[in-house]
Amino acid sequence: MTDGRIEKVRLGTDGPEVGVQGLGCMGMSFAYGPADAGESRATLERALELGITLYDTADAYGAGENERFLSPFFKAHRDEVVVATKFALSIPPDDPTKRIIRNDPPYIRQAVEASLKRLDVDVIDLYYMHRRDVAVPIEETVGTMAELVREGKVKHLGLSEVTADELRAAAAVHPIAAVQSEWSLFSRDIEAKVVPAARDLGVALVPYSPLGRGFLTGSFVNAEKDLTDGDFRRQQPRFTGENARANAALLAPVRTVAEARGVSLGQVALAWAQQRAAVHGLPVVPIPGTRKPGRVAENAAATRIVLTEEELALLEPVAAKVAGDRYPDMAFTSAGRE
Ligand SMILES: NC(=O)c1ccc[n+]([C@@H]2O[C@H](COP(=O)([O-])OP(=O)(O)OC[C@H]3O[C@@H](n4cnc5c(N)ncnc54)[C@H](OP(=O)(O)O)[C@@H]3O)[C@@H](O)[C@H]2O)c1
Numbered sequence: 608m609t610d611g612r613i614e615k616v617r618l619g620t621d622g623p624e625v626g627v628q629g630l631g632c633m634g635m636s637f638a639y640g641p642a643d644a645g646e647s648r649a650t651l652e653r654a655l656e657l658g659i660t661l662y663d664t665a666d667a668y669g670a671g672e673n674e675r676f677l678s679p680f681f682k683a684h685r686d687e688v689v690v691a692t693k694f695a696l697s698i699p700p701d702d703p704t705k706r707i708i709r710n711d712p713p714y715i716r717q718a719v720e721a722s723l724k725r726l727d728v729d730v731i732d733l734y735y736m737h738r739r740d741v742a743v744p745i746e747e748t749v750g751t752m753a754e755l756v757r758e759g760k761v762k763h764l765g766l767s768e769v770t771a772d773e774l775r776a777a778a779a780v781h782p783i784a785a786v787q788s789e790w791s792l793f794s795r796d797i798e799a800k801v802v803p804a805a806r807d808l809g810v811a812l813v814p815y816s817p818l819g820r821g822f823l824t825g826s827f828v829n830a831e832k833d834l835t836d837g838d839f840r841r842q843q844p845r846f847t848g849e850n851a852r853a854n855a856a857l858l859a860p861v862r863t864v865a866e867a868r869g870v871s872l873g874q875v876a877l878a879w880a881q882q883r884a885a886v887h888g889l890p891v892v893p894i895p896g897t898r899k900p901g902r903v904a905e906n907a908a909a910t911r912i913v914l915t916e917e918e919l920a921l922l923e924p925v926a927a928k929v930a931g932d933r934y935p936d937m938a939f940t941s942a943g944r945e
Pocket residue numbers: 630631632633634639663664737767768787788814815816817818819820821822824826873894895896897898899902903905906
C-alpha cells in the first residue's frame with residue numbers, strides 16, 4: 608500500500624490495471640441472506656477509497672438485481688472503476704436450486720444488451736463467460752465475445768470455471784484477460800492444470816470465494832444451524848452435517864498463524880490467496896465479497912501481509928483434508944470436467 612491505497616496490477620498481458628484486490632458484490636443482492644442497501648453502498652465507497660477498483664457482479668445475481676443495484680455507484684465513479692460482469696448462467700427465482708447454462712451466440716447477444724442496460728454503462732470493462740455449456744464449442748462462444756469487443760460493447764474478455772484445454776482454445780481466438788475460479792486455502796483444484804495454463808498464456812487469475820464463502824473467517828460452522836433460511840451455503844456439501852464439523856477443525860493452523868501475527872483468520876486466508884501470485888508466477892486479484900465497510904478495510908489490509916515460508920508450510924496440508932465437494936454438482940466447475 609502507498610498513501611493507504613492498495614497496490615495495482617495488470618490483469619493479463621493486455622487487460623486493465625486494477626487494485627491487487629477486488630470486491631465481490633454478489634452478496635449485496637443474492638445468495639448470502641438479507642443485505643442492508645445503505646451499508647452495501649457505504650462498502651462500495653470505502654472500497655474505492657482503499658484503491659479497490661475491480662467490482663465483480665453477474666447477470667445471474669438476483670436475476671439482474673445486483674447489476675441494477677451497482678449501477679448508480681458505477682455511474683458516479685465511471686472513470687475510476689473496472690466493471691466486471693458475466694453471462695451464461697440463470698437461476699430461476701422460483702427454484703433457486705436450478706441452474707440453466709447457455710453459451711450460444713444469440714443468447715450472448717441478448718445477455719450483453721440486457722447487462723449494459725441494467726448497469727447503465729456504454730461499455731463493460733471485463734465480460735466473463737460465467738459457466739461452460741459443453742454443447743457449444745468454446746471457439747464459437749469466444750468468437751461471439753470477440754465480436755462484442757470489436758463492436759465496442761465490451762473491452763476485455765474473461766472466463767469462469769474453465770478447464771486448461773478450454774482456456775487454451777479460447778485464447779487462440781482472442782486474448783483472455785482473466786480466469787475467475789474458486790481458489791482458497793480450502794479449494795486448490797485449479798492449481799493442477801488451470802493455473803499453469805493461465806501463467807503460460809499470460810492470463811491473470813481472479814480467485815472467487817477466497818474466504819471460502821466466509822467459512823475461513825470462522826464466522827459460521829454449520830450452515831444449516833448458523834445461517835438464515837434461503838442462504839445458498841445451506842446447500843453446499845462442505846458446510847453441512849459431519850463435513851462442517853470436520854472442516855471447522857481444519858481452521859486450527861489458520862488460527863495459529865492469525866494469533867501469532869495479531870491479524871484475523873480472514874486476513875490470513877486472503878494473504879495466502881494473494882501470495883499465490885509469487886508462488887505460481889502470474890497476476891492474482893482475489894475478489895472477497897463483503898457488505899460491510901469495516902470488513903472491506905480489514906480485507907484490503909491483508910494485501911500488506913506476506914506470509915513466511917514456515918507459515919505457508921503450516922497452511923499447505925489444509926486443502927487436501929477438506930471434507931465434501933465445493934458444489935453439489937462438480938460438473939459445474941472446471942475440476943469436474945478435467
Ligand atoms: N464466478 C463464479 O462462479 C463465482 C461464484 C461465487 C462468487 N463469485 C464472486 O466472488 C465474490 C466473492 O466470493 P463469495 O462472496 O462467494 O465468498 P468469499 O469472498 O469467500 O466470502 C464472502 C463471505 O465472507 C464474509 N466476509 C467477508 N469479509 C469478512 C471479514 N473480514 N470477516 C468476516 N466475514 C467476512 C461475507 O459476509 P458479509 O458480506 O456479511 O461481510 C460473506 O458472507 C462474490 O461476491 C462474487 O462476485 C463468483
